Amino acid sequence: MKNNNNATCSDKTEWGKDVFDLLSWFKLDKTKNAKVLVVGAGALGNEVLKNLGLFGVGHIIIVDFDQIEYSNLTRSILFRPEDADKGYYKAEVAAKRLKEVNPTIEVQAICGDLSSGVGLGVYRRVDVVVGCLDSVWARILLNRQCFRMNKIFIDGGIGDLEGYATGYQLDVDCYECHLSEKEKMAAKTSKMSCSGVATINEKHGRLATTPVSASIIAAVQAQEAMKIIHKEELEAGKFTSIIGKIFKYNGAFFNSAFYNDASEYYDDCIFHEEWKDIVEIPYLSANTTVKDTLQILKSVLEVESVTIKLINDKFVDFLTSRNENKKFEVMMPVSKIRDHIESDEELEDLAWREGWIYQNEISEIDENFPYQDLSLHQIGIPYFDIIKVTHDKGISYIELNADKELYKTILNL
Numbered sequence: 001m002k003n004n005n006n007a008t009c010s011d012k013t014e015w016g017k018d019v020f021d022l023l024s025w026f027k028l029d030k031t032k033n034a035k036v037l038v039v040g041a042g043a044l045g046n047e048v049l050k051n052l053g054l055f056g057v058g059h060i061i062i063v064d065f066d067q068i069e070y071s072n073l074t075r076s077i078l079f080r081p082e083d084a085d086k087g088y089y090k091a092e093v094a095a096k097r098l099k100e101v102n103p104t105i106e107v108q109a110i111c112g113d114l115s116s117g118v119g120l121g122v123y124r125r126v127d128v129v130v131g132c133l134d135s136v137w138a139r140i141l142l143n144r145q146c147f148r149m150n151k152i153f154i155d156g157g158i159g160d161l162e163g164y165a166t167g168y169q170l171d172v173d174c175y176e177c178h179l180s181e182k183e184k185m186a187a188k189t190s191k192m193s194c195s196g197v198a199t200i201n202e203k204h205g206r207l208a209t210t211p212v213s214a215s216i217i218a219a220v221q222a223q224e225a226m227k228i229i230h231k232e233e234l235e236a237g238k239f240t241s242i243i244g245k246i247f248k249y250n251g252a253f254f255n256s257a258f259y260n261d262a263s264e265y266y267d268d269c270i271f272h273e274e275w276k277d278i279v280e281i282p283y284l285s286a287n288t289t290v291k292d293t294l295q296i297l298k299s300v301l302e303v304e305s306v307t308i309k310l311i312n313d314k315f316v317d318f319l320t321s322r323n324e325n326k327k328f329e330v331m332m333p334v335s336k337i338r339d340h341i342e343s344d345e346e347l348e349d350l351a352w353r354e355g356w357i358y359q360n361e362i363s364e365i366d367e368n369f370p371y372q373d374l375s376l377h378q379i380g381i382p383y384f385d386i387i388k389v390t391h392d393k394g395i396s397y398i399e400l401n402a403d404k405e406l407y408k409t410i411l412n413l
């Protein structure tokens with residue numbers, strides 16, 4: 001077979017050359033330098049990653065807290081049966097296989113959840129965020145995080161033979177503004193506790209999805225991510241983006257699809273906040289103790305006292321059963337309580353018997369916090385996060401800049 005292409009497989013710098021750069025809009029450099037955060041490595045995530053990898057997007061971070069199960073294999077091109085046998089983490093396997101598909105790109109896995117696994121310092125440095133999620137609560141959280149760092153969130157969802165893709169951006173379209181109060185409350189109680197009550201996971205039924213709807217929707221998401229990466233071409237009118245619009249696909253009837261305006265953006269939504277004037281403290285890490293952090297913050301900000309606000313998660317020191325009046329020390333973020341209860345036979349029994357267990361939540365960390373020797377990470381703050389701090393002069397946003405070491409290569413730091 002004649003090979004017209006001068007590039008070889010070992011010529012790592014040439015991915016996409018003489019192929020994609022024949023496209024009128026495609027810029028090899030932009031794609032190679034692009035940084036994309038993909039949240040969720042399930043059916044949609046696998047397909048989005050595959051497409052971004054094939055395009056040669058140079059820096060991809062994959063977030064997922066889950067392990068691979070056999071049921072995932074039906075819709076996940078990057079997973080193999082032996083991964084399920086061994087219960088490997090989705091993010092890690094996806095990262096490894098994507099590197100096999102395209103060895104010229106950098107891929108990094110974060111095996112953690114959105115609230116305590118991914119710091120805002122990561123969001124701050126990516127070009128676009130692609131959400132491949134299956135819960136309303138996770139989308140709410142991702143929407144808030146993206147707004148804080150003023151990043152575009154390309155969302156997708158699938159169910160049975162249908163699906164949608166859309167894009168949210170500060171001042172244009174907000175995921176949370178689309179939801180009714182009832183939907184928000186239902187999302188919150190299904191994922192997290194409210195008002196100090198730990199409930200047990202009802203293993204709520206997930207929608208069955210197909211590899212076909214995942215391919216179609218994820219393809220649209222990847223294409224939209226490519227448009228955001230090609231910002232100048234987008235602004236020059238070479239294409240339009242899906243931000244504030246929705247693409248809906250219906251595979252059951254006529255393979256129909258429609259594309260509409262879909263923006264909802266209300267001024268009274270308190271989550272339209274952008275965190276600006278971020279202070280980077282090079283010697284502050286999520287491994288720093290609360291005590292040292294408070295000292296450092298007071299000295300850097302030149303204030304008398306500071307309070308760290310736990311934004312996405314709260315800290316729980318103990319659980320109390322209702323009737324038997326038992327107390328259990330837990331010392332972990334709220335987001336980990338459910339898994340903890342489910343992994344502890346006595347607690348799980350008690351939770352079922354009593355219906356609920358009280359959890360003592362702490363959301364403001366200052367000098368009165370009783371566990372000053374815990375690290376920020378132990379109380380639920382992710383590495384390379386940006387924390388919100390209040391003090392007598394106002395509010396500051398502080399980046400745990402020492403943690404940038406963890407993302408040095410992937411984020412070109």
Ligand SMILES: [Zn+2]
Binds near residue numbers: 174271272
């Ligand atoms: Zn909103």
